[in-house]
Amino acid sequence: MDREHSQVNSLLAEAANLIRREKKAAGNVEPAEGYKRRQIEELKLFATQHNLWININSLPLSYLSKGGENEVFTGHEDIVFKLNNFEYAGEDLENFFIRIEAHNVFFSNVTYQMIGFAYNSQHEFCAVLVQPYVRxxxxxxxxxxxxxxxxxxxxxxxxxxxxxxxxxxxxxxxxxxxxxxxxxxxxxxxxxxxxxxxxxx
Structure with missing residues (x-):
């Protein structure tokens, strides 16, 4: 897999590039724990500028489960919605994008697509991902x-x-x-x- 030319949907690619540019601009000036806060603020601005906020409560979805990072919903027989709070990315959101991009290459029968951003039930900032519903x-x-x-x-x-x-x-x-x-x-x-x-x- 080519790290620079991953085939992912455009929103995911745009958000990933934004995070990588932000990280490169910050360089080593800022402590590692500061990256995530800055990256989240950049993604919030990106969501506002491009009208990418999703109000999950306004959608006809049913709650399925909650894990360490995802709240999972369904409302369509073919897909599930995951609100991912970036918990497992650690202190650098680039880890989240590396994971999703690689997942879509290795496990292409159940790829993720990013459709926007939202707040979960704990009011944590999240990426909204959709994934095929597996029977x-x-x-x-x-x-x-x-x-x-x-x-x-x-x-x-x-x-x-x-x-x-x-x-x-x-x-x-x-x-x-x-x-x-x-x-x-x-x-x-x-x-x-x-x-x-x-x-x-």
Whole structure:
């Protein structure tokens, strides 16, 4: 996968580029914990300038579940809505965009699209993502997950973690991977990040 030419929908690409420009402009002048606050303010301004705010309460959606970072809703038989509060991005929102872009390449049968921004029930600023609704027979087994990841060129490091030369995929556990009625696997909610660059002396 080419880090510079990921094929993602235009809003996701625009927001990701905004965050990367903001990070580059900040350089090392600001402590790392300050990046996220500034990045969120930039995304709020971006949302206002481009009319990208979504009032979830005004949509005919039904609440499904809540995890560490997502509030999940449905109201359409083919998609789910996820309000992602950037919790797992740490102190740099670029991590969120790296994850979503990589997910859309590796798990293209259940891609994310960003459609705007909103506040969740805790009044946290969120990206609004939509993803295909998966009709599943059951959760995938650990063996099925491992086989699929190996077919993608990943090596198992731990029970739920896989690496290739460029990426780490973790939290690839049965409740995040569904076995569809079409007998295919759907990785609906894993974590992905760049592998640290090893420096040899």
């Amino acid at each position: 599943a027979k059951r959760e995938a087994t650990e063996e099925e997950i491992a086989e699929h990841m190996q077919a993608l060129g990943f090596e198992m490091v731990y029970e739920d973690e896989y690496h290739n030369a460029e990426y780490e995929v973790f939290d690839a556990v049965p409740n995040n991977v569904l076995y569809g009625i079409d007998d295919k696997l759907y990785f609906i909610d894993t974590q992905i990040r760049f592998r640290p660059i090893e420096i040899t002396l």
